[in-house]
Amino acid sequence: MTxxxxxxxxxxxxxxxxxxxAFLERHRFASAITLASAAExxxxxxxxxxxxxxxLDWxxxxxxxxxxxxxxxxxDKGAFTDAENRVSSALCYFDKTSAPDFEADLEEAACWMLVRACENAHRLGLTVQGFDAFNDWFYEHIVAV
Structure with missing residues (x-):
């Protein structure tokens, strides 16, 4: 390795x-959240x-x-950010003070984290493979057009 x-x-x-x-093809929402959160x-x-x-700033x-x-x-910006990242943080951080279980709609959390990450990519002028398929899914399932 180099x-x-x-x-x-x-x-x-x-x-x-x-x-x-992970979101569209595999329906692995926790994986989609952690990957999208890192990218976002x-x-x-x-x-x-x-x-x-x-x-997130906007x-x-x-x-x-x-x-x-x-x-x-x-x-409070910190509280707002914590609330926006609640599910992502629950997936990434687990220590002796954490409960073993938490409530979350993983599909919904993954959807909105992907929206944030995709929009950041768009604002940077990046082309992202899979964005068009996600956009189609979003319009069908969220916007219901």
């Missing part, structure tokens, strides 16, 4: 493509480094704007 130079964005795209396959974070950071907002800003208008106070 050490090689690896590119974060290229590997994130590979993870996202595998996540799409890397692609989001690449966007931030290029001066563009990641999907979603927080939009939600915070409405929350502040309705409740007169801002949302």
């Amino acid at each position: 050490s090689q130079t690896c590119n974060h964005v290229d590997l994130a795209r590979e993870q996202l493509e595998m996540a799409l396959d 974070r890397v692609l989001g950071q690449a966007l931030r480094q290029s001066g563009k907002p990641a999907v 979603k927080f800003e939009a939600t915070d704007l409405v929350h502040t208008e309705l409740h007169g106070k801002s949302l």
